[in-house]
Amino acid sequence: MIFHRLLAQDESYLIPTGPAGLVAIEALQVAVPPRAVPDGEEQRTTSHREQWALVALLKAAHAAEPSIFPMSIARSESPDFLAVSGAAGRALAVECTEATSREFQKELSRQAEEDLLAPARVRSHDDGYVGNAAELEWVGEVRAAIERKLKPTVWANAPAGSARWILLYDGTRAAIHVEDSFKAAVLADEFQAAHERMPELRLLALVSGRSSLPIGGSLSD
Numbered sequence: 001m002i003f004h005r006l007l008a009q010d011e012s013y014l015i016p017t018g019p020a021g022l023v024a025i026e027a028l029q030v031a032v033p034p035r036a037v038p039d040g041e042e043q044r045t046t047s048h049r050e051q052w053a054l055v056a057l058l059k060a061a062h063a064a065e066p067s068i069f070p071m072s073i074a075r076s077e078s079p080d081f082l083a084v085s086g087a088a089g090r091a092l093a094v095e096c097t098e099a100t101s102r103e104f105q106k107e108l109s110r111q112a113e114e115d116l117l118a119p120a121r122v123r124s125h126d127d128g129y130v131g132n133a134a135e136l137e138w139v140g141e142v143r144a145a146i147e148r149k150l151k152p153t154v155w156a157n158a159p160a161g162s163a164r165w166i167l168l169y170d171g172t173r174a175a176i177h178v179e180d181s182f183k184a185a186v187l188a189d190e191f192q193a194a195h196e197r198m199p200e201l202r203l204l205a206l207v208s209g210r211s212s213l214p215i216g217g218s219l220s221d
Helices: 019-027 046-064 102-117 134-146 180-198
Strands: 013-016 071-075 081-085 088-098 165-169 201-207 216-217
Touching: 013 019, 019 046, 046 071, 046 088, 046 165, 046 201, 088 134, 134 165, 134 180, 180 201, 180 216
Parallel strands: 088 165, 165 201
Antiparallel strands: 013 071, 071 081, 081 088, 201 216
């Protein structure tokens, strides 16, 4: 199976059960273009990040909770993806967002433009954090990202009764300074708080370039 492209709006994609399901998930994997590219090359969009994050979640789900497959998934708008999951045909609504700050993203874009014009340099990861400053900054940006996705308008096209998943991409400056165990504990607490405000929420997952995928809630609930 050869795919490796962005899903089109309303395009339905089937992920079967068993080993074939993992092949189908991997076929959804897309390369996220660099922040800065020469004229004429493919530009990075939010769709690249969203599909990359979705694939990471689906791979983890395939290993941890195979009962949610087969799954038919389609790109949508408000929320980002709609899916029908498992033999019972459970409706899922998936919304992606990035936990970060505007200032940090501007800095990364500036660095990418510099590296496009000159050979890439080794950059220091000493961000000057003292004590638990990195953890506090990380928690604040994750909470802000979750808060944005609790608004009813975000889920305007979600089917009635569908389970809602929020998929966070960890784009924080503090991410590399915060332990995965801390992230998992925070995500569990944040899920409980968000679930009280939006009972349809069933999953809160965090995706980054690291191997673990902290989850609050349940893949199968």
